[in-house]
Amino acid sequence: MMMPRWLKFALQNTLRNRRRSLVxxxxxxxxxxxxxxxxxxxxxxxxxxxxxxxxxxxxxxxxLPAQFTQDEDTPLQHGLxxxxxxxxxxxxxPAVRHVLPRIAFSxxxxxxxxxxxxxxxxxxxxxxxxxxxxxxxxxxxxxLVSGAKDADVMLGDGLAKSLKAQPGSGLTLxxxxxxxxxxxxxxxxxxxxxxxxxxxxxxxVYTDIATAQRLLNxxxxxxxxxxxxxxxxTPSAQARVQALFPKFTVQTWLDQAFFYASxxxxxxxxxxxxxxxxxxxxxxxxxxxMAMAIIERTREIGTLRTLGTLPRQLQxxxxxxxxxxxxAGALAGAAAALGIALLxxxxxxxxxxxxxxxxxxxxxxxxxxxxxxxxxxxxxxLTTLASAWIARKTVRMPLVDALAHT
Numbered sequence: 001m002m003m004p005r006w007l008k009f010a011l012q013n014t015l016r017n018r019r020r021s022l023v024x025x026x027x028x029x030x031x032x033x034x035x036x037x038x039x040x041x042x043x044x045x046x047x048x049x050x051x052x053x054x055x056x057x058x059x060x061x062x063x064l065p066a067q068f069t070q071d072e073d074t075p076l077q078h079g080l081x082x083x084x085x086x087x088x089x090x091x092x093x094p095a096v097r098h099v100l101p102r103i104a105f106s107x108x109x110x111x112x113x114x115x116x117x118x119x120x121x122x123x124x125x126x127x128x129x130x131x132x133x134x135x136x137x138x139x140x141x142x143x144l145v146s147g148a149k150d151a152d153v154m155l156g157d158g159l160a161k162s163l164k165a166q167p168g169s170g171l172t173l174x175x176x177x178x179x180x181x182x183x184x185x186x187x188x189x190x191x192x193x194x195x196x197x198x199x200x201x202x203x204x205v206y207t208d209i210a211t212a213q214r215l216l217n218x219x220x221x222x223x224x225x226x227x228x229x230x231x232x233x234t235p236s237a238q239a240r241v242q243a244l245f246p247k248f249t250v251q252t253w254l255d256q257a258f259f260y261a262s263x264x265x266x267x268x269x270x271x272x273x274x275x276x277x278x279x280x281x282x283x284x285x286x287x288x289x290m291a292m293a294i295i296e297r298t299r300e301i302g303t304l305r306t307l308g309t310l311p312r313q314l315q316x317x318x319x320x321x322x323x324x325x326x327x328a329g330a331l332a333g334a335a336a337a338l339g340i341a342l343l344x345x346x347x348x349x350x351x352x353x354x355x356x357x358x359x360x361x362x363x364x365x366x367x368x369x370x371x372x373x374x375x376x377x378x379x380x381x382l383t384t385l386a387s388a389w390i391a392r393k394t395v396r397m398p399l400v401d402a403l404a405h406t
Contacts, residue, residue, distance in 0.1 A: 020289050021325060027285040028329020028379055029336065031278040035375050036337035038274055040365035042267045047366065049264075050231065053257035055131060058100060058225025059234045060241060061256065062086070065249045067223060075105050075178050079220030086245075090226055093240060095233040098127050101221040103212040107175030109155075109205060111163045118159065120173070120205040122212025122221075131227055137359070141167030141191030144208055151211045152190035156201030160192045167191060173207070177217035185215045196359035279382060286322060286386045294318060294391055315391045322387025323380055330379040334372055341365040 066078040080086060080101075087099040103122030108115045125144035129136060136143075139157055153173070155165060165171060169189045177183045187207065194201055213219060228237055234252050242250045254260070349363040 020292065024286055024289040024325045024383075025329040025332065028282055028326050028383060029333035031282040032330045032333025032375055032379050033337045033340075034278055034333075035275055036334060036372060037340060037365055038271050039371050039375070040337070040341055040367065041363070042271050043366040043368055043371070044364040045267065046260075046264055048361070048364075049260040050253070050257070053260050054227075054231060054253040057253050057256050059228040059231065059253050060226035060238055061223050061251045061253070062090070062226060062241065062245065062248050063223040063251075064247075068249055068251060074180055075176055075216045076103070076218050076220040076222060077178070079103075079218070079222050080224065081220055083221045083224060086224060089244065090224065090241065093237065095228045095237045096226055097229055098131055098225075098227040100124055100127050100131065100225040100227065101209055102223050102225055103209060103216070103220075104222045105175055105212065105216060107173060107215075109159070109163065110172045110174065111165060111169070112172070114163060115174075116159070116162055117203060118173070118205045119203045120175075120207060120212065122207050122209045125208050128206075137194045137196070139192050139194050141189065144190055144206060146208065148190075148208070151185055151187045151214075152208070153187045153211075154191045154193055154206040155189060156204040157192050157194045158198055158202035159204065160189070162202065165189050165192075173205075173215055175215055177215075178220070179217065181217075183215055183217060185211065187211065194359070196353070279378070282379065283382055283386050286326065286383045287390050289325075291390050315388055318391035319384050319388035323384040326380040326383025327376075329383075330376040333379070334376055337365075338367060338372075341367050 063080060064078045070078065072078055083101045087101065090096055090099045101122075101124055105120050105122070107118055107120065109118040110116075123144070124146065126146045129143045138154075140160075141154075144152055144154055153171065155163070160166070163169075163171065167189050171187050171189060172184055173187055174182065174184045193206075195204065207215075209221065226237070226241065228234060234254075238250050238252055242248075344363055344365055350360045351363050353360050
């Protein structure tokens with residue numbers, strides 16, 4: 001019964017000087033909203049980058065150990081044999097949705113008058129582009145299809161501009177075969193795409209597995225990309241696949257997502273510093289407001305002490321006042337952040353292209369219950385501790401000094 005009564009007193013005391021209390025609540029609300037919006041933006045960015053990385057390589061990447069640790073002297077030196085059998089075995093896992101073979105190779109692409117370096121990838125077209133979805137932006141023509149009569153390719157738009165190629169144009173691919181000879185094959189441009197990264201679009205070529213194997217004179221593939229039912233299945237699926245193929249190396253998308261790791265490390269530092277700055281501002285504002293309130297009520301505190309109220313009770317009451325102000329501000333800030341996050345889904349805002357990219361992206365703020373709970377609790381704890389710290393000296397002031405204070 002004592003706590004509800006002291007809590008009632010704390011609430012009433014915060015209303016005695018509404019202007020000062022409103023300032024404190026506003027600062028706490030702004031701090032809470034800023035932390036939640038910045039944290040939600042960071043989480044949204046992490047989620048988008050993780051999905052992009054996983055769709056690019058697969059949640060799991062299966063290959064020979066040397067494929068990930070050594071350079072190849074000849075194309076597919078460390079490639080996988082009998083990819084169809086391996087894929088069928090992997091598909092038996094209940095968490096596996098797709099298994100996509102990949103052939104990575106380099107060479108030259110020529111229009112007859114000009115030749116330039118290419119970084120090519122042989123894929124299973126039907127499954128590859130179904131999985132990639134919106135992460136591959138086709139700007140002209142169509143995507144590759146399996147079983148086409150002609151040897152088709154897709155070019156990055158930068159490479160297409162360099163070769164003056166359009167859908168339907170004829171090109172020649174040149175590359176070293178697995179036995180070290182030079183081979184060439186005539187292809188037709190099926191489509192032109194953009195990854196949003198100009199440096200990649202100047203070199204990247206997609207072709208189907210059969211064309212790549214014919215050019216390289218092999219039946220091997222570089223790796224198998226394993227796509228799972230959800231991101232959370234990755235650790236357990238990795239353990240199962242590694243146990244199933246002990247002679248192979250099974251990496252996760254995170255092992256190859258160097259851009260994701262770099263961005264996450266940068267954002268963690270930026271938003272960590274931002275959170276520290278906001279917490280410091282809230283701490284000083286609450287401490288200043290409580291200091292002013294306590295100094296004005298020094299004689300009142302002395303009178304309560306004279307009537308038998310213990311210093312710890314008074315300190316607890318003043319701490320409760322800080323808690324009330326912090327809770328009101330934190331809840332208001334959380335409500336504001338939630339409203340802004342929902343509004344961004346209704347009224348999309350497009351962010352400008354990041355450095356090294358030509359495409360912008362939608363501004364989204366994730367609504368994470370754990371982040372909201374931690375932030376609200378942290379703000380409330382911060383204001384409560386600040387109030388208790390400020391009050392500790394005044395409530396222990398000698399009674400004569402307290403009663404004579406003006």
